[in-house]
Each structure stands twice: as structure tokens, then as C-alpha cells.
Amino acid sequence: TQLLEQSPQFLSIQEGENLTVYCNSSSVFSSLQWYRQEPGEGPVLLVTVVTGGEVKKLKRLTFQFGDARKDSSLHITAAQPGDTGLYLCAGAVISSGAGSYQLTFGKGTKLSVIP
């Protein structure tokens, strides 16, 4: 089982501040995905990174995949209350014999942005 460690577990910041959350593993992933989940709802896919060293930007969110494809970070600039939620990373590895990719989720970073 591939273990994904996310840090910090909890983060509470003021509106307008910048923040970075991390997703680390000892396993190599074919892709890494970031999701945001709000209470009572399912996770919503934000981005998928595939290539080592890849950087993707989504408005104020910047995602980076580590060169070795074992880790990733999510940076939010000028956080807003609407960014509040649980941020989950998920790594995909090919499942031998199944012919598909298995997705393993980290436990998430719970972000609160205070107005």
C-alpha cells in the first residue's frame, strides 16, 4: 500500500495570507491529483499533474509535482474564505494484473480561512 502523508493536518489563516500544503510519499506515482472537499460533499478534482517537475496554475492556486514524482505541493496566494475546505492529494499507481490505476488518498489538510 502506498502511503501519502499530508502536512499540515490543520491550517487556520487570515484572509489575504499565503499558504503551502504538502503531500509526500516514498512511492513513485504515475500521476498525482489534488481534490477539495467541503463538508457533506464529495471531493472535487482540482488538478492532475503527470510529469516530474510539472507546475500547474489554477488562478491563485499553484500545484507542483516533485522531480522524482514522489511528492507534491499546493500553494495558495492571497487566501479567501471560499478556499476553506479539506484538501486531499491522491497518487495513482498501475495495479499489476488489474489493468488500471489504483488511487491512494492522503488524509488531507483541513484549511480554514478567517475573514
Added chain:
Amino acid sequence: DSGVTQTPKHLITATGQRVTLRCSPRSGDLSVYWYQQSLDQGLQFLIQYYNGEERAKGNILERFSAQQFPDLHSELNLSSLELGDSALYFCASSVSDVYGYTFGSGTRLTVV
């Protein structure tokens, strides 16, 4: 609306009972995945179906079973329910699993 439909949204049942959770994947997606989410364990993969066939199994208990029908909807059956089975159960679908899943809004199961 993500396009993945799960019913019911909430379910309260007694220990020892059996329940069925239903999922309709997003149009065009052949793969369906079931996940269990609890506070201490996070999202745990249960089982995957692809075009009607079981493709992969995760941490699914023997008391749990699933199937995917010809119209691609899927059902997760949970039997001999225990208090510890209380959790959120999510269904997700994808057209290409390496690029990401679309999740439904979940079924909250409470076993009393």
C-alpha cells in the same frame, strides 16, 4: 452537480441489518469506484468495476459486496452491519483513471 448520482443521501439503520447504496456514474464513464470515508481513516478504496466487471479490490470486508449492471449503474451492498460501519460512502466514476475521478455527493450511513 458532478454528474455522479448517489442515493440515498442519508441512511440510518440498526446493527445486523443490510442496506444497498446506489450509484449512477457520469455519462460515458465506464469505471465505477466505491470509497469509504471515516474521520480517522480518511478515504479508503473498497472496490472498482469497469464495464460490468470487477477490476480491483481494496479494503472491502467480506460482509460487503458490489456489482455493476449493464446500464453501468452500481450498487454496494452492506450486510450484518456493525456500529463501526458508520461512515460516508462515496461512489466515483472516470473515463481515464490516471487523470482523475468524479465523485458523487455520498451516502451518510449511520448504524445504531
